Amino acid sequence: xDLTIGPNAFLWETDVVRGFYRDLxxxxxxxxxxxxxxxxxxxxxxxxxxxxAVEALLAAGKEVAISSLALVTLPMERQMTRDLFDMGLPVxxxxxxxxESLPQGHPFWVAPVVNVYNEGxxxxxxxxGATRICLPPELPLSSVAVLARAGRxxxxxxxxxxxxxxxxxxxxxxxxxxxxxxxxNACMFVCGEDPHGRAVETLEGxxxxxxxxxxxxxxxxxxxxxxxxALREAGVSALRLSPQPxxxxxxxxxxxxxxxxxxxxxxxxxxxxxxxxxxxxxFLDGKPGMAAAG
Amino acid sequence: MASRSPLLAALMRLPPPAPVLMxxxxxxxxxxxxxxxRHPGMIARLGPEAGKRLLLDATDLPALILLQAEPLSxxxxxxxxxxxxxxxxxxxxxxxFLAMLHGESDGDALFFSGELSISGDTSAVLAxxxxxxxxxxxxxxxxxxxxxxxxxxxxxxxxxxxxxxxLSLTRMEALP
Amino acid sequence: xxxxxxxxxxxxxxRTAVEAGAHAVYCGFAxxxxxxxxxxxxFSRAEMAEGVAHxxxxxxxxxxxxxxxxxxxxxxxxxxxxxxxxGAGADAVILADxxxxxxxxxxxxxxxxxxxxxxxxxxxxxxxxxxREFGVKRVVLPRVLTVAEIDEINREITVETEAFVFGGLCxxxxxxxSLSSWTTGLSPNMNGVCSPASxxxxxxxxxxxxxxxxxxxxxxxxxxxxxxxxxxxxGAFTSPDGAGGRQxxxxxxxxxxxxxxFLIPMLQKAGVRALKIEGxxxxxxxxxxxxxxxxxxxxAADRGAEMPVGALAKLTEGxxxxxxxxxxxxx
Numbered sequence: 001x002d003l004t005i006g007p008n009a010f011l012w013e014t015d016v017v018r019g020f021y022r023d024l025x026x027x028x029x030x031x032x033x034x035x036x037x038x039x040x041x042x043x044x045x046x047x048x049x050x051x052x053a054v055e056a057l058l059a060a061g062k063e064v065a066i067s068s069l070a071l072v073t074l075p076m077e078r079q080m081t082r083d084l085f086d087m088g089l090p091v092x093x094x095x096x097x098x099x100e101s102l103p104q105g106h107p108f109w110v111a112p113v114v115n116v117y118n119e120g121x122x123x124x125x126x127x128x129g130a131t132r133i134c135l136p137p138e139l140p141l142s143s144v145a146v147l148a149r150a151g152r153x154x155x156x157x158x159x160x161x162x163x164x165x166x167x168x169x170x171x172x173x174x175x176x177x178x179x180x181x182x183x184x185n186a187c188m189f190v191c192g193e194d195p196h197g198r199a200v201e202t203l204e205g206x207x208x209x210x211x212x213x214x215x216x217x218x219x220x221x222x223x224x225x226x227x228x229x230a231l232r233e234a235g236v237s238a239l240r241l242s243p244q245p246x247x248x249x250x251x252x253x254x255x256x257x258x259x260x261x262x263x264x265x266x267x268x269x270x271x272x273x274x275x276x277x278x279x280x281x282x283f284l285d286g287k288p289g290m291a292a293a294g
Numbered sequence: 295m296a297s298r299s300p301l302l303a304a305l306m307r308l309p310p311p312a313p314v315l316m317x318x319x320x321x322x323x324x325x326x327x328x329x330x331x332r333h334p335g336m337i338a339r340l341g342p343e344a345g346k347r348l349l350l351d352a353t354d355l356p357a358l359i360l361l362q363a364e365p366l367s368x369x370x371x372x373x374x375x376x377x378x379x380x381x382x383x384x385x386x387x388x389x390x391f392l393a394m395l396h397g398e399s400d401g402d403a404l405f406f407s408g409e410l411s412i413s414g415d416t417s418a419v420l421a422x423x424x425x426x427x428x429x430x431x432x433x434x435x436x437x438x439x440x441x442x443x444x445x446x447x448x449x450x451x452x453x454x455x456x457x458x459x460x461l462s463l464t465r466m467e468a469l470p
Numbered sequence: 471x472x473x474x475x476x477x478x479x480x481x482x483x484x485r486t487a488v489e490a491g492a493h494a495v496y497c498g499f500a501x502x503x504x505x506x507x508x509x510x511x512x513f514s515r516a517e518m519a520e521g522v523a524h525x526x527x528x529x530x531x532x533x534x535x536x537x538x539x540x541x542x543x544x545x546x547x548x549x550x551x552x553x554x555x556x557g558a559g560a561d562a563v564i565l566a567d568x569x570x571x572x573x574x575x576x577x578x579x580x581x582x583x584x585x586x587x588x589x590x591x592x593x594x595x596x597x598x599x600x601x602r603e604f605g606v607k608r609v610v611l612p613r614v615l616t617v618a619e620i621d622e623i624n625r626e627i628t629v630e631t632e633a634f635v636f637g638g639l640c641x642x643x644x645x646x647x648s649l650s651s652w653t654t655g656l657s658p659n660m661n662g663v664c665s666p667a668s669x670x671x672x673x674x675x676x677x678x679x680x681x682x683x684x685x686x687x688x689x690x691x692x693x694x695x696x697x698x699x700x701x702x703x704x705g706a707f708t709s710p711d712g713a714g715g716r717q718x719x720x721x722x723x724x725x726x727x728x729x730x731x732f733l734i735p736m737l738q739k740a741g742v743r744a745l746k747i748e749g750x751x752x753x754x755x756x757x758x759x760x761x762x763x764x765x766x767x768x769x770a771a772d773r774g775a776e777m778p779v780g781a782l783a784k785l786t787e788g789x790x791x792x793x794x795x796x797x798x799x800x801x
Contacts, residue, residue, distance in 0.1 A: 071643055073592050073614060075622075081595070096568075100595035115589075115645060115659060117539035120569020138648040138657055139542075146542035168649050169642035169703075171722075172614035172795050179709060179717050184801040193712070200707045200721055202687050208707065209649075211721065216642070218652055282655065288684050289652040335517075339480075339510050397486075400756040403785045408694045413674060416667035417509045420751075424510030427753045428480035 001232050001239060001259055002030035003252060004134070004159055006112075007037050007067040007092070008243040009167065009212055011192040014046045020243065021053035027252040030238065031063035035084070037070050037094045037111065039174070039213045040077045045189065054089065063090075065132075070094040070113045071170045071214065090131070099128065107131050112159075112240065113167055117143065119150040126154040134159035134240050137166040137222055140286035145234040157237040162224045162255065163270070164242020165197060165210050165217035166289060175211040187213075195245045207278055208290070220280035223293050225270060227284045228263035246274050267294055302459065303354075310356050315370045322359065322368035328440045330366055333429040337363050343421035349380035352388040363422075382414035392462040394423070395431055434464035471772045472734075473744035475533065475632060476761045479511040479751055484521045484532075486754040491765030494531035496564060497521065497750065503551040504535045505588060506750040507662030519558040531561035535750075537586035538662045539567045539645075549573055556581045564610065565589075566645055571604035584608040587634070588645030588658070594626035601629045608632055610746060612644050613728070616798045617736050624741030633737055636760060636782070637748025639728040639794050641703040649702040654684040665701045689725075698725030729791035731764070732779055734771045756785055 005024060012020070024032065034053055036043040050066075057064045066089045068081050082101040084091045091098060094111035102108060109132040116122055116133055125133065133156055135147060144160055151158035176198060177187040191198075197210035197217055207219035224231060224239055231239070241255060250273045258266040267279065282291030310318070330337050337344055344364035351358050357370040360378050371378050384391075390409050393399035401423045404410035412419045434452035438445040452463035476492035478484035487495045498504025500512035513521060522532045534555035540548040548570055555563050556578040563581055565571050566588035574583055587610040591597045600606045608630040611620060624631055642649070647664075651657035654669040665683050673680045678692040681700040688705035691697045698704050704725045708718040727748075730737070734745065745768065747760055763781050770777060783791065794800055 070646075071590075071592060071614065072596070073619060078593055078595055095596065096591070096599055097593055097596040100599040113646060115539055115567065117567065117659065118542045118545055118569050120540065120545055120573060121567055122569070124568050124572045136648070136659075138651045138660065143542035150542075166648070166652070168652050169647040171642045173641065173723075173801050175722060179711075179721065183799070198709055198711070200709050203690060203706060203708060203718070204687050205708075206686075208686060209652075209702075211709065216649065216722070283651070286655060288655040289648065341509065343509055394753070394755070397753065397755045397758070400753045400759075400785055402699075402752055403756065406696055406698070406786070407784065408691075408697060411672070411674075411679065411697075413672045416670040416672070420508055420667045421510035423753070424480060424508070428482045428510075430482050430754075 001228075001236060003028070003162070003255055003259070004238045004240045005029045005032045005252070006134070006164065006240045006242045007033045007035050009038055009165070009215065009217070010195050010197060010243075011039075011042050011045065011189060011213070012195055013192070014049045016195075017046050017049040018052065020248065021049070021056060023249045024252070025056045025060035025062070027249050028256040029062060029241070029252050031065070032057050033065045033067050033092045033109070033111075035067035035092075037067040037113075038170075038215045039191070040069055040074065040080060041187070042189070042191075042213075043080065065090040065092045065109050067092045067111060068094045068098040070111070070167075071172070072097040073172065102129070105129065110134065112136050112161055113170070116147070119146060122147055122150050122156065123154060126156045130156055132157040132159065134161065137161040138283050138289060141227065141230055141234065141284045142286070144231065144236065144284070148235040148237070151237070152235055158235075159238040159240050160224060160231055160236050161222060162239030162241050163251070164221060164240075164244060165212075165219075166222040166283070167215055167217055168209070168289075169216040171214050171216070174214050175216065176213050179211065218280060218290060220278040220290060220292070221274070222283065222289065223267065223270065223279045223281050224284060225258070225263065225266040225279070226281055226293060228258060228266070230284075244274070246276075306354055306356055308356060309372060309374060310370070315357060315372065318357070319369040322370070323366065325436060325440050326361075326366050326368045329429075329431065329436050330363075332436070332439060333431070336425050336429040337366075339425040339428055340364070340421050343418045346381040346415060346418035347379070348418055348422060349377060349383045350391065351383060351385040352391050353385060354387050361422075380414065382412065382416070382418045384410065384412050384419055386410035389461055392433070395426060395433065396462045396465045397427065397430065398462050398466065401427075430465065432465040472738055472742065472768050474761070474764055474768050475744050475746045476757065477637075477747055477750040477752065478521070478757065479506060479508070480754070481513065481517045481521050483754045483757045485524060486757045487761050488525050488528050488530045490758050490761035492530055492761050494533055494561070494744070495521075495525055496533040496535050496746075498535040498537075499551050499554070501547060501551075502541075502662050503538055503548050505537045505586075505658050505662045506535075507538075508751050509667060511751060515554055515558070518554070518560070522559045526559065533562045533564055533584060534558070534560040535564040535586065536570065537564050537566045537588045539659045540570060541660065545569070545573075549577070552578055552581070562608070568604075571600070571606070575604055582607050584610065584632070586610055586645070587612055590614075590643045590645050592643065594623045597623065597627045597629065601627065608743065610634075613640055614643050614795050617733060617740055617796050618798075620737065620742060621740035630743035631741065632744035632746050633730075633742045634728060634748060635730040635734065635737070635745045636764065637727055638699070639723070639726065639792065641723040647703075653686055653702060665699065670700050696725075724790065726790045726792045727786040728794050729782065729786065730793050730796055731767055732777045733793060733796055734767055734777055735774075738771050759785060
């Protein structure tokens with residue numbers, strides 16, 4: 001089992017992005033998916049950093065793929081999706097729209113926001129040329145085990161959500177703009193003010209969800225820290241860590257050590273590295289996803 | 295809808311004596327059994343919810359009704375005493391219950407408007423609502439069957455009496 | 471005339487919908503294969519066959535929704551649903567899962583396939599992809615598009631489109647929402663339930679009523695006030711802005727439902743083939759009123775007459791309605 005770093009879900013300053021990927025190049029992560037997958041409006045703000053990052057990551061020996069958008073409605077977004085295949089990198093499809101412009105034989109990966117719930121779908125995607133699939137975070141371990149086995153039989157690497165605020169929903173409506181009483185087309189990129197998303201609490205004051213532009217995520221960070229042995233046993237080939245603010249390189253290091261060892265004490269280590277975060281791990285146990293880890 | 299007659303309203307407020315409650319429970323249970331026999335799919339539709347006890351609180355009736363589908367029983371309880379143990383509770387006025395039963399009002403709409411409220415086991419409430427809705431119950435026809443009275447006569451009576459009482463007593467959608 | 475596609479959670483509701491003027495009725499089997507897997511709802515195999523016969527005898531179609539995503543290792547239940555829908559004589563199946571579409575194409579090639587809204591095919595490329603790969607003949611459009619975008623889409627595709635015009639409103643792209651499983655462990659995609667009744671509790675307080683989902687407070691309704699469904703996307707929450715302030719309220723959407731009656735002529739002009747009414751979980755009283763009203767509206771649109779408006783307010787959640795994503799301002 002190794003580590004894949006997913007595409008960043010948040011809007012960060014370009015310099016922050018550059019620093020993030022520079023540091024990431026020095027970590028033991030095996031591969032990195034990069035690109036804008038949440039909101040097409042954000043891409044022009046930071047796309048200048050993408051090529052440099054890809055170069056640095058490739059030079060450091062990482063596998064690199066470029067992510068498509070998760071929700072494609074506008075003509076400009078369709079064009080963006082088609083253009084991805086010209087970059088010469090594997091494309092991670094975050095929506096089936098991308099497959100319509102997939103050149104024959106071009107390898108593709110499948111993002112956790114694509115609905116791969118069963119072997120029938122995995123099989124079909126494998127026949128289309130999928131080589132790597134990150135499963136939806138809401139899948140329980142029992143499903144993960146079946147899909148990991150199916151993936152091995154068909155030569156598809158199966159990944160599981162390892163760490164990060166889980167993507168729970170995507171909408172045409174921007175909740176960040178709505179919170180600021182702005183229309184979506186005049187949002188002035190207010191999501192950029194919240195580098196780890198904006199907290200949504202219950203009326204009783206408990207952290208519940210996170211708003212990230214058009215995306216809704218869990219409030220607690222979804223972690224597979226406690227389930228590493230079970231996932232390895234199931235034959236999962238990689239765990240996906242989702243970029244977040246803070247000392248992310250240290251976080252990758254902690255996961256790498258945990259994969260090398262038994263994973264004991266990883267949750268405590270993560271709490272030390274990211275003291276602001278709450279952790280949840282219900283999904284893999286077939287419980288409510290928000291169930292607290294530990 | 296016409297307003298309720300004052301005489302009826304006054305009668306409704308009287309605390310019912312125990313023999314009346316017993317007789318009423320007996321009658322309602324017999325009616326329930328008759329209905330279950332006439333609509334065989336109804337109990338099956340309740341599935342795992344059939345054993346749940348639902349407390350029907352029609353706020354303008356002097357007694358509460360505790361309903362269980364399996365084993366089938368409908369029992370009346372005095373409003374003044376402590377409510378009997380139940381899995382779920384549905385509260386609203388009698389007109390709302392009857393309009394829902396006869397397919398004139400939508401249960402969710404009554405819930406949205408606050409005319410009907412529920413507490414406890416929501417699954418049991420939904421299952422009962424859906425099973426009754428599918429069975430296309432007609433209370434007048436069920437009473438007629440129970441007492442072996444001619445259905446058309448009883449339903450015609452219900453058509454006349456219903457508006458005067460402000461209650462839906464028969465399925466208007468299925469009138470001949 | 472545009473086809474009016476109406477919900478039926480029970481055989482009685484199916485008969486009611488046909489009687490009220492539905493051109494087509496959609497329904498599902500009583501298990502996890504359909505996205506309204508609620509207690510006391512849906513059809514046995516025998517009821518489905520009877521329902522199809524009843525509808526066909528009166529010139530109406532029956533579309534069977536098998537629109538959840540099969541559980542890994544357990545696809546038989548879903549495959550049987552497709553085979554049994556074909557056996558019952560259904561006019562089409564409504565599917566979302568790629569593996570299941572692939573199965574239906576191979577196992578029941580003559581059975582018409584519609585793409586469920588749960589597949590969230592939100593642009594012409596995605597729709598053309600599903601049409602080519604799986605031979606779907608109609609796509610139910612996700613509730614993320616404006617009327618203008620639907621118009622554009624219809625110019626670039628050859629399959630039919632179906633658009634929701636009334637009922638509960640998903641705020642998130644359908645089939646891509648795990649808010650329910652985050653909170654309860656049960657999801658529309660896996661279990662066919664959103665905010666399952668088994669995890670809902672109502673509690674009367676001195677101020678009114680609290681609605682909880684999986685223990686999470688979703689609404690506080692004042693006594694006797696209008697109550698919404700306890701779905702997360704229409705819940706009331708609070709969000710700190712990081713600068714000492716906070717916004718409290720319906721952060722995702724108010725408790726409203728969709729009513730696009732007055733947009734019907736525009737949807738017709740945009741090339742939409744069928745209009746869909748949400749509400750398989752609703753009673754036959756709802757079905758009768760809504761179907762009758764929309765049948766009249768569809769006929770009026772066909773004549774170029776005015777749309778009847780506001781007739782159904784009482785049936786809507788929060789007793790308020792929106793045109794949702796169809797108007798750009800909603801975003």
